[in-house]
Amino acid sequence: LREQLARQSPTPEIISISDTMNEVVRLIERVAPSEASVLITGESGTGKELVAHAIHRLSNRADASFIDLNCAAFQESLLESELFGYEAGAFSGAKGRKLGLIELADGGTLFLDEVTELPTQLQAKLLRAIETRTFYRVGGVRKVEVNVRIVAATNRNLDTVVGDGTFRSDLLYRINGFQISLTPLRERPEDIEPLAQHLLHQLSAARPIELSPEALQALRAYGWPGNVRQLRNCLERAVLLSNDGRITLHDLPPEVARPTIMPAPVMLAQQGGSNASAGADSSAGQNSYPSTASPASLREVERQQILAALEQTNWHRAKTAEILGISPSTLYRRLRDYDLDRRN
Incomplete structure (x- = not known):
């Protein structure tokens, strides 16, 4: 039944029952068939990569490559060659040609996670590549043509990164053809139970695990600064500690079992759009957060x-x-x- 429901859903990757996430699904279905660049914003752990995969799968490029790059995972000196590739002899140790990720994504989708962490020099080169659909490999003299759809994501406040000069406004306009903002988990507590059940099925498919009412209440009451990623880590730990196929309050991490008021995490303010403030008035147990x-x-x-x-x-x-x-x-x-x- 679970597999049948997944096949019926256009976005089986996204588990939710909240109105705000239903709106996200609607936006994904609307933008996916187009060629518009998409910028996904939201706090870390809210599922931006899942949204990117859904956009690609529902697009006309679904049969081509989906290539992802975490822009914060590489040193600046390595990031350019990783993204654009290099020619033989471009630098010491470059014994042969290497294709960059943007070239490997030709005909498909390039997902740039944490795009606002790109160094300024690379921002200019990426902007040029997006505008002209051409680029040079490192050490190359011949233009390479590509047909790539850009989907990007960030957990940063866009006004802040543009205002302090760390991210180019012209590049932002290019990648932000269509924005999808993801609401943090604390603002949609109704999604916690279905998400927890889905994650438990993934983590313990061999033996069914259930949540005690007290454990479920603790999950609902906690603020989840790390969002769905943190929820998964919490349940993975609880599965290992559980007995007799049942997760109790004692199996949860102390900060979840005994929640304290914590400040909202990395991305407190979203940019524009109805999704930005959706759910801001929702309550997440005893935790409260500033909306502006x-x-x-x-x-x-x-x-x-x-x-x-x-x-x-x-x-x-x-x-x-x-x-x-x-x-x-x-x-x-x-x-x-x-x-x-x-x-x-």
């Missing part, structure tokens, strides 16, 4: 959230990044930005 704030206060709230997560993990950076639902490289940049490189 000035850029200065947003930065302070983000800094305090990172600091709280660092203290919770005894300043273990990998665990802190996991709790916050961001990559380690993004966390390191935030630590430098907020002068949190070392413990005081």
Whole structure:
């Protein structure tokens, strides 16, 4: 039955019953058949990559390649050759030609995750490639033509990254042909139960696992700063600790079993559109979050959230990044930005 329902749904990747996510599904179905560039915004862990996959699968390019690149996962010196490829002899160790990801995506979709982390120099080259549909490999002298649809994602505030000069406004206009904003999990608590059941089915397909009423209530009450990614990590731990096919309150992480009020995570303010503020008045148990704030206060709230997560993990950076639902490289940049490189 589950598989039959999945086949009937145009977006089986997206598990939800909330109105805000139903609207996201509607937007995906509307934009997918077009050739418009799509920018997906939302906090880390809200499922931006799943949306990108759904757009590709429902598009006219579904039979071609879907290539993804996390723009925060590579050093600047490696990112250009990873994206655009290189010719033999372009640099020391380049013994042969390598095709870049944009070339491998020819005829299909290129998904640029954390696109606002692109270095400024590469932003200019990417803008040129999108506008002309041509580019040069590193060390190359011949133009390469490509036909690629760009789908990008970010967890950053667009006004902030454009305003402080870290992201080019002209590139933003190019990749933001159609924007889809994902609501954080705390603003759609009705989705927690179906998501938890779906994740438990994935994590324990061999033996059915059920949630006790107390455990389910704790999941609903928690604020989920890491969103669906954090929910999955929480349930994966609980499955390992559970007995007799039942997850109890004692199997949940302490911060979930005994929730505390935490500041909203990385992306507090979304840009424009009806999805941006949808669900802002929803309640998530005993946790409450500001729906609007000035850029200065947003930065302070983000800094305090990172600091709280660092203290919770005894300043273990990998665990802190996991709790916050961001990559380690993004966390390191935030630590430098907020002068949190070392413990005081």
